[in-house]
Amino acid sequence: MYAQMVDTGVKSLKHRSEMSADEQAFMARIDNESKIEPQDWMPDAYRKTLVRQISQHAHSEIIGMQPEGNWLTRAPTIKRKLQLAAKIQDECGHGQYLYSAAETLGVGRDQLLDQLHTGKAKYSSIFNYPTLNWADMGAVGWLVDGAAIVNQVVLQRTSYGPYSRAMIRICKEESFHQRQGYEILLTMMQKGTPAQKDMVQDAINRFWWPSLMMFGPNDDASTNSAQSLAWKIKRKSNDELRQMFIDQTVPQLEVLGCTAPDPDLQWNPETGHYDFGEIDWSEFFNVIKGNGPCNKQRLEKKVKAHENGTWVRDAAQAYATKQQAGAATKKEAS
Amino acid sequence: MTQLLTSINNDHDALNTYILRMADNGLILGQRLCEWCANAPVLEEETALMNTSLDLFGQARNWLNYAVDRDQRLQDCDAIAMLRDERSYLNLLICEQDNGHFADTMARHYLFDVWHRLTLEELCHSHDETIAAIAAKSVLEVRYHEQRSRNWVLRLGDGTQLSHERMQTAINNIWPYVAEMFDQDQLEMELMAQGIAADQTIIAKQWHDLVAQTLIEATLKTPPESYNQMGGKQGLHTESLGIMLAEMQSLYRAHPGATW
Ligand SMILES: [Fe+2]
Ligand SMILES: [Fe+2]
Numbered sequence: 140m141y142a143q144m145v146d147t148g149v150k151s152l153k154h155r156s157e158m159s160a161d162e163q164a165f166m167a168r169i170d171n172e173s174k175i176e177p178q179d180w181m182p183d184a185y186r187k188t189l190v191r192q193i194s195q196h197a198h199s200e201i202i203g204m205q206p207e208g209n210w211l212t213r214a215p216t217i218k219r220k221l222q223l224a225a226k227i228q229d230e231c232g233h234g235q236y237l238y239s240a241a242e243t244l245g246v247g248r249d250q251l252l253d254q255l256h257t258g259k260a261k262y263s264s265i266f267n268y269p270t271l272n273w274a275d276m277g278a279v280g281w282l283v284d285g286a287a288i289v290n291q292v293v294l295q296r297t298s299y300g301p302y303s304r305a306m307i308r309i310c311k312e313e314s315f316h317q318r319q320g321y322e323i324l325l326t327m328m329q330k331g332t333p334a335q336k337d338m339v340q341d342a343i344n345r346f347w348w349p350s351l352m353m354f355g356p357n358d359d360a361s362t363n364s365a366q367s368l369a370w371k372i373k374r375k376s377n378d379e380l381r382q383m384f385i386d387q388t389v390p391q392l393e394v395l396g397c398t399a400p401d402p403d404l405q406w407n408p409e410t411g412h413y414d415f416g417e418i419d420w421s422e423f424f425n426v427i428k429g430n431g432p433c434n435k436q437r438l439e440k441k442v443k444a445h446e447n448g449t450w451v452r453d454a455a456q457a458y459a460t461k462q463q464a465g466a467a468t469k470k471e472a473s
Numbered sequence: 474m475t476q477l478l479t480s481i482n483n484d485h486d487a488l489n490t491y492i493l494r495m496a497d498n499g500l501i502l503g504q505r506l507c508e509w510c511a512n513a514p515v516l517e518e519e520t521a522l523m524n525t526s527l528d529l530f531g532q533a534r535n536w537l538n539y540a541v542d543r544d545q546r547l548q549d550c551d552a553i554a555m556l557r558d559e560r561s562y563l564n565l566l567i568c569e570q571d572n573g574h575f576a577d578t579m580a581r582h583y584l585f586d587v588w589h590r591l592t593l594e595e596l597c598h599s600h601d602e603t604i605a606a607i608a609a610k611s612v613l614e615v616r617y618h619e620q621r622s623r624n625w626v627l628r629l630g631d632g633t634q635l636s637h638e639r640m641q642t643a644i645n646n647i648w649p650y651v652a653e654m655f656d657q658d659q660l661e662m663e664l665m666a667q668g669i670a671a672d673q674t675i676i677a678k679q680w681h682d683l684v685a686q687t688l689i690e691a692t693l694k695t696p697p698e699s700y701n702q703m704g705g706k707q708g709l710h711t712e713s714l715g716i717m718l719a720e721m722q723s724l725y726r727a728h729p730g731a732t733w
Contacts, residue, residue, distance in 0.1 A: 201516070204510060204511045204519070205511045208510035208511045211507045211510050212504065212507050212508060212720050212721060213720060213721065213723055213724045214724075215551075215555075215724045215725045215728075215731075215733040216551045216555075216725070216733045217530055217533070217534050217537075217550055217551055217554060218534075218551075219733055220507070220530055221527060221530055221531060221534075224507065224523050224526055224527045224530070225527060227510060227523055228520050228523040228524055228527070231516055231519045231520045231523070232520055234516060235516050235517070235520070238516075273724055273733075323733075326732060326733065327732075327733070330732040331731060331732060332728060332730070332731050334728060334731075335728065335731055440511060440512075441511075443512075444511060444512045444513065444514070445514075447512070447514065447574070447575075448513065448514025448515060448575070449514075450633070450635050450636055450639070451514035451515070451575045451576075451629070451636070452514055452515060453632070453633050453635075453636070454628055454629050454632025454633045454635070454636030455628050455632065456632075457632045457633045457636075458627065458628040458629075458631055458632045461631065
């Protein structure tokens with residue numbers, strides 16, 4: 140999931156009797172599964188939570204271009220380069236689309252980007268891990284886009300209309316990315332040299348746990364998660380989503396002929412789910428705090444691109460203003 | 474395979490040499506645009522640059538497939554792209570020039586795009602049916618590239634004082650690589666006589682008219698004629714190309730015989 144630990148600004152859930160008439164009507168609509176639209180009344184905290192979640196999601200799409208861009212110039216074949224370039228282009232499009240969804244809540248893209256650049260806004264922890272071999276392009280597609288889909292399929296039913304519609308559109312492309320990523324790995328495992336097979340296992344070893352962390356911390360003691368669920372911004376809890384992801388991914392792992400770096404991973408016939416080992420939450424919170432392997436580089440690169448582009452954006456603006464003025468003068472003259 | 478390619482590197486028939494020149498323009502400029510990934514000034518440009526790169530690689534693949542069809546020794550398009558050294562690459566020098574800043578990239582792009590579009594329009598009437606078909610497909614994409622890069626020449630040329638200066642410098646710096654686009658060697662003259670290759674004398678005139686108009690509109694000056702750099706089409710390149718190829722080919726070359 141591209142939005143982790145989204146702060147709702149709420150310390151405890153309100154009881155219906157504590158709500159204003161507006162809030163009660165709002166909650167009634169949520170309960171009826173009718174979508175909230177931009178012009179509708181909504182509690183301030185709901186609006187703020189949505190802006191945080193949607194922008195975090197958008198930032199993740201944009202920062203996520205970097206680990207994949209790292210291999211774009213070195214893609215091993217023309218076909219793989221075309222696929223990767225198309226995927227990166229899609230991710231950038233997702234970012235743009237999500238910024239537009241956030242704009243319907245009254246916050247502009249520039250403002251949101253500014254929060255990203257100044258380190259105030261977060262993006263998914265997963266993109267702070269380095270991509271170190273070509274199989275990472277497969278592992279990212281399969282595991283990272285895979286984990287994102289599990290979350291986003293559910294978010295298609297999220298209560299805010301524009302966000303829900305963005306998810307429907309984005310999900311189609313994400314599933315394509317996931318299949319493509321898996322196919323990269325499958326090709327290397329089935330037709331590859333021993334060195335290529337080692338790359339695949341190495342990529343899975345490095346991306347397995349960080350992918351599970353994408354769903355965020357455990358459910359217990361998460362007020363934010365509970366509030367988001369009540370508002371139906373979130374539709375399933377972190378742990379439920381993580382379990383769904385593991386259950387669908389392990390059989391695919393077996394088809395690859397690879398293993399997960401988790402000795403406790405095994406099928407539990409009683410629960411009908413896979414059991415898995417304890418996630419290293421200290422690593423997760425460290426990455427969230429900015430101490431992951433690539434936090435600094437990712438943000439620096441983004442900021443540098445933005446700063447290097449200032450004169451270009453200024454020029455485009457100046458040109459547009461001149462054109463408008465020119466058109467106005469022509470109109471007056473005629 | 475490497476040896477095989479080296480031995481036929483300079484042994485293409487005239488038509489395949491011409492096809493490879495077209496292919497290499499796409500490969501090399503496409504690769505340059507990949508380098509912009511996550512560095513663009515705005516998100517819309519991020520997607521546009523990536524899209525243009527995609528188009529160029531797609532076109533290159535079509536040209537390469539045709540070259541392989543005609544000469545089985547070439548085996549497949551990845552081997553041709555990944556195993557040739559810079560002396561065997563036949564792209565125009567303008568395509569391999571460094572990205573520089575955004576004005577450098579867009580100046581290079583626009584001057585090449587106009588040539589590319591005009592050349593492809595000519596090639597739509599080539600007596601070689603496959604060339605005509607590839608050109609017809611490519612030209613639709615390249616018209617759009619030209620529109621976009623022309624827009625940036627206008628915006629930066631007639632934007633702010635700073636962008637104006639940067640665009641003028643960019644145009645001046647890339648100008649020595651313009652003449653090569655119209656320079657026809659013996660090989661091209663012969664293919665042109667057969668109705669296969671594009672006639673660059675006609676294209677040169679149209680190109681100069683179009684570019685002059687754009688530069689005036691962008692409040693920029695056409696650089697004075699000075700010296701011209703030639704040789705790309707014959708495999709004599711600038712130093713930029715070798716480093717770029719080293720990066721592009723590194724993974725493929727590190728795993729001979731691997732399937733990706
Ligand atoms: Fe995405
Ligand atoms: Fe994706």
